[in-house]
Amino acid sequence: MVNLMAPVLIVEDDSVMQQRLRSILLDIGYADDALQFMSSVAEVQSRVDYSQIALALIDLGLPDGHGIQIIESLSRIRTSIPILVISAWRTEAVIMNALQAGATGYILKERDDLELTVSIRNVLKGGAPIDPFIARHILSRIPLQAEAPTELLPDTENNEPLSANLTGREHQILNLVASGLSNQEIANQIFLSRHTVETHIRHVYRKLAVTNRTKAVSRARTIGLL
Structure with missing residues (x-):
């Protein structure tokens, strides 16, 4: 059972998006004091105790660096922690880098609040939600990879x-x-x-x-x- 009292790390520098995520998480059942909002890589590194985090929602484009740095650090310390990327970035290289670094799922910011809520609930239940746009892109490449010869x-x-x-x-x-x-x-x-x-x-x-x-x-x- 998910512990809704455990700290949630939200790394997002846009105030409007922060408010959206706060509202979604409160609706899910989290207490406001369980939500730790950070807006930069430096702030996370200096203030967050990774060992105490139970869920992380991470944007990738941050003012002083890349959210993948945080994903790598967090996943090394907490190998089973659910990490959901919520980002506007949709290029293949960035998506694959985030997943390889340890992200559990990836959803685009453009999705509405209901879709974000479903993705967060999914990752809390042990799922690996992938944005439909990204899933279609990945699936379109599978036949080409399957035909590659092996030496x-x-x-x-x-x-x-x-x-x-x-x-x-x-x-x-x-x-x-x-x-x-x-x-x-x-x-x-x-x-x-x-x-x-x-x-x-x-x-x-x-x-x-x-x-x-x-x-x-x-x-x-x-x-x-x-």
Whole structure:
């Protein structure tokens, strides 16, 4: 059963949207003093005890940074916490970055109060609500991904086959590695944290059965990934 007394973190810098979310959460049954409204990354980092948060509603475009930074930090500390992105951003890269960072669901701000209420109730019940616009976009890409060929490489440690297929994000990062960018430069360019970029690079090493950047680029070029 959901504890409606537990703190809710709402990260939103627009006062009108803050009022909408306050009204929705009060209607759901939360007490006003359970709602923690923050308007910037810095404010969240300095004032919020992540371990006490039971639900997070997070916008992505903030005055001093990106909401994905908060999602990553929160999901590392509270792996099972429901995190719902409520944002106007609808580009594929941003959506996938948010979900990969640990967001449970993603809904567009343009939806009416009833749709936002349903999404919040859904995530509280353990669901993963995705905006219909985003869901249609993701579903439209599945056939193309399903047809992608798989190339197998030997695993030098376990003598088991490894798929050389990289995800779209891994291939993007591999290309940036090949162009000579550092991990931090890659993170800045594609709006991820350095930690997330390094995780993706480790996955690339594993799939290509290599141990460093130079070997990864060389191997990728040999098999036609670059």
